Amino acid sequence: xxxxxxxxxxxxxxxxxxxxxxxxxxxxxxxxxxxxxxxxxxxxxxxxxxxxxxxxxxxxxxxxxxxxxxxxxxxxxxxxxxxxxxxxxxxxxxxxxxxxxxxxxxxxxxxxxxxxxxxxxxxxxxxxxxxxxxxxxxxxxxxxxxxxxxxxxxxxxxxxxxxxxxxxxxxxxxxxxxxxxxxxxxxxxxxxxxxxxxxxxxxxxxxxxxxxxxxxxxxxxxxxxxxxxxxxxxxxxxxxxxxxxxxxxxxxxxxxxxxxxxxxxxxxxxxxxxxxxxxxxxxxxxxxxxxxxxxxxxxxxxxxxxxxxxxxxxxxxxxxxxxxxxxxxxxxxxxxxxxxxxxxxxxxxxxxxxxxxxxxxxxxxxxxxxxxxxxxxxxxxxxxxxxxxxxxxxxxxxxxxxxxxxxxxxxxxxxxxxxxxxxxxxxxxxxxxxxxxxxxxxxxxxxxxxxxxxxxxxxxxxxxxxxxxxxxxxxxxxxxxxxxxxxx
Numbered sequence: 001x002x003x004x005x006x007x008x009x010x011x012x013x014x015x016x017x018x019x020x021x022x023x024x025x026x027x028x029x030x031x032x033x034x035x036x037x038x039x040x041x042x043x044x045x046x047x048x049x050x051x052x053x054x055x056x057x058x059x060x061x062x063x064x065x066x067x068x069x070x071x072x073x074x075x076x077x078x079x080x081x082x083x084x085x086x087x088x089x090x091x092x093x094x095x096x097x098x099x100x101x102x103x104x105x106x107x108x109x110x111x112x113x114x115x116x117x118x119x120x121x122x123x124x125x126x127x128x129x130x131x132x133x134x135x136x137x138x139x140x141x142x143x144x145x146x147x148x149x150x151x152x153x154x155x156x157x158x159x160x161x162x163x164x165x166x167x168x169x170x171x172x173x174x175x176x177x178x179x180x181x182x183x184x185x186x187x188x189x190x191x192x193x194x195x196x197x198x199x200x201x202x203x204x205x206x207x208x209x210x211x212x213x214x215x216x217x218x219x220x221x222x223x224x225x226x227x228x229x230x231x232x233x234x235x236x237x238x239x240x241x242x243x244x245x246x247x248x249x250x251x252x253x254x255x256x257x258x259x260x261x262x263x264x265x266x267x268x269x270x271x272x273x274x275x276x277x278x279x280x281x282x283x284x285x286x287x288x289x290x291x292x293x294x295x296x297x298x299x300x301x302x303x304x305x306x307x308x309x310x311x312x313x314x315x316x317x318x319x320x321x322x323x324x325x326x327x328x329x330x331x332x333x334x335x336x337x338x339x340x341x342x343x344x345x346x347x348x349x350x351x352x353x354x355x356x357x358x359x360x361x362x363x364x365x366x367x368x369x370x371x372x373x374x375x376x377x378x379x380x381x382x383x384x385x386x387x388x389x390x391x392x393x394x395x396x397x398x399x400x401x402x403x404x405x406x407x408x409x410x411x412x413x414x415x416x417x418x419x420x421x422x423x424x425x426x427x428x429x430x431x432x433x434x435x436x437x438x439x440x441x442x443x444x445x446x447x448x449x450x451x452x453x454x455x456x457x458x459x460x461x462x463x464x465x466x467x468x469x470x471x472x473x474x475x476x477x478x479x480x481x482x483x484x485x486x487x488x
Contacts, residue, residue, distance in 0.1 A: 027052050027134035033066045036123035045123040047071060047114055052136040055219025057104055058175070058186075059132060061112070062096040069116040071095055073342060077111035078127055086197075088188040090173060098175055100186050104132045144170045148192075149222035151176075151212040153231050159202050159313040160370070161231040165195040167214040167222055179211045179226075200311035201368030207232045242395040244272035244286045251306040253288070257297035276391055282322050282356040287393035292379050294387040301332070303375040309338065311370045312363055316397040319361040324391035325350050325378070330470075331390075332377030333361045337370050344369070347380050347470070347484060349440070356393075365481075382468045415473050421486035424462040426471070430455055433476040440470045461487050 029051040036045035046066035053059045065071045074095040076084050082099035089095055099108065108131075113124040146169040154162030167174040169191045178185040178199065189195030202208065210229045214222040242248035249272050272286035290302060310316065319333050334345035346361045378390040414431030428437055433455060439448040447464060450457065453476075464487050473481045 027130070027136045029130070029134075030136035034125065037125065042123070043067070044069070044119075045114075045116075049112075050136055051110070051130050051134065053133055054098065054175070054217045055215070057102070057219075058098055058100040059104075059108065060096050060098045060217075061110065062094055063114055064094040065116060069118050071114055072117050073113075073115040073122065075113040075122070075342065077113070078109045080105045080108045082108070083184055083186060085175075085186040085188060088173070090188065090190040090193075096188065098186055098188055100177070100184075106132060108132050143218070143220065144216075145220040146174050146191075146214045146216055146222040149174075149214045149224055149227065151210075151214075151227040151229050153229050154196060156231055157234055157311075159204065159233065159311045159316075160198050160200040161202065161208060161210070161233065163197045163199060163210060163212065163229060165189060165197060165212065165214070166193070168192045169216045169220075171216045171218070174214050174216060177213045177215070179213075180208050198311075198370060200370050201313055202233050203313075204233050243284060244288050244393060245284060248306070248395070249286065251304045253302045253304045255290075255300075255302045257300035258293050258302075259296070273391075275393070276324060277354070277356065280356050281358060282324075282393055284393060287322075287324075287391045290376075290378055290390045290392070292387045292390065294384065296379075296384060296387065298381050298384055299377055300379075301375060301377040303334075303336075303373055305373050307372070307374045309370060309372040312366045312368065317362070317364050317367055319363060319395070319397055320358055321361075321376075321395045322356050322358050322393045323350055323378075324354070324356050324393075325352075326354055326389050327379075327386075328353060329388075330377075330380040331359060332375075332380045334375035334377060335363075335366075335369075335371040336373040336375060338372055341370060345375070345377070346482065347377070348482065349470070358394075415475075415481040415483070417471050417473070417483045417485055421488045422461055423488050424460065426459040426461055426485065428452075428457045428459060428471070428473055430473065430475060434473060435476045436472075436474040438472040438474070439464070440472070441467065 029049045031048045031050055033046050034049045036042040047063040048066050050062040051059065061074070061076050063071055063074050070093060074087055074097060076097045076099065079099050082101050085098040087095050087097060107129050109127050109129050111124070111127045113122040115122050146167040149167040152164045154164045156162070163178065165176045172191050173188055174191055175186060175188045176195065176197070178187070178197070185199065187195065187197045199210065208231050210231065211226045212229060213225040273289040275282065275284055275287050278285065292300060321333065323331055325331070328349055328351070330347040330349050332345050332347040334343060336343040344366060346363070348359055348361065350357055350359065376392065379388050416429045418427050428434065434452040434457060437450045437452060437457060437459060438446070440446055447469065448459070450459060466487050469485050469487060471483050471485050473483070
């Protein structure tokens with residue numbers, strides 16, 4: 001399990017002049033070694049980067065490690081409005097994503113993030129521009145169409161449909177374009193090998209019609225394009241409440257980074273135990289107990305895979321958990337997905353000591369993402385100074401948002417706090433009007449409250465001490481986002 005990164009490395013790129021370095025039609029990135037922020041000293045981050053045109057409407061970005069430490073994550077952001085495919089890991093040691101447009105731009109803006117097996121966080125190159133027409137093909141022309149193209153329905157749930165795709169092509173890979181309603185998705189598979197692709201984030205008890213086309217890297221299409229696959233999702237099923245009495249009491253929980261020197265051991269977690277205070281909001285008899293070692297890593301915690309594989313949707317998007325802690329500190333909920341899916345987490349400080357408190361974590365921005373591991377970070381301190389005892393109970397996933405904090409994926413994804421880390425100035429931007437920005441430290445103490453009536457605001461942090469903080473951005477429409485920043 002990868003460590004939780006304490007500091008997100010988001011820095012600005014120095015002037016590279018990428019675009020001007022292209023010869024006409026030839027990509028400057030053809031197995032070209034790049035490093036974090038293009039700094040020569042960052043040799044551990046080195047990857048071989050390829051960016052090349054595929055056909056009249058698409059291009060791909062591919063990385064492989066420049067050393068023995070294999071790559072395990074590739075994120076391509078911005079893309080000038082492109083639809084960005086899932087990671088393609090069909091070639092050992094490489095990760096590729098395809099960018100597709102209805103009408104491609106002349107130049108494409110890309111922000112690149114990647115990590116390797118031994119790296120607990122991400123390296124990156126901030127936004128740079130590449131010509132869409134740049135290619136690594138060397139002028140070779142491929143005119144052979146994909147053959148034996150088939151598309152059928154696989155497993156169906158209340159929020160997802162599995163599509164089984166297969167086609168054969170001389171290039172070794174085939175790109176599938178999946179369209180339903182106003183949504184278009186792309187994924188790439190190995191020639192002659194069945195590709196399982198799960199369309200997630202769907203509504204329960206609903207009929208869908210998926211139109212699927214196959215083409216190769218040169219843009220040659222299968223003769224029987226498109227294939228239409230109908231499917232009806234089952235009735236939605238909410239994840240049961242984990243109450244350690246009737247559900248979850250027999251789950252397997254694994255403790256990590258919670259021992260002397262950071263050694264993992266599971267002796268401090270018992271499920272279930274007696275409720276330490278069966279009063280107030282929690283009168284149940286049993287709960288889970290976690291004793292944190294004083295030498296535990298700041299990101300120490302515990303996880304379970306018994307939650308099974310599920311997809312965040314309109315019904316399952318809000319995580320609620322009751323906590324009983326003996327100190328104020330950030331409590332984190334994290335989800336990890338199947339291989340190739342990025343993990344994501346949310347940290348919020350508790351506000352009560354030695355008393356049950358229900359904490360709410362809004363993952364509306366993750367609707368459509370599939371996960372299979374539930375992780376708790378019960379005391380994510382910036383620096384570990386002591387151990388602690390934490391009880392948890394009644395873990396639920398539901399749509400229990402009230403109107404005043406109702407969030408939408410578009411609103412949340414559009415909220416940005418940058419640069420991060422920040423020295424003295426923090427810029428906050430959003431797609432709609434911002435009403436308030438609140439800065440708190442990691443134990444919940446209020447540092448700043450700024451009233452805003454605009455889509456962007458510059459926050460002066462020159463009077464704020466160096467360290468980690470939680471910035472809450474509230475929009476005029478009631479939506480909000482909590483983001484962790486680092487003040488240098």
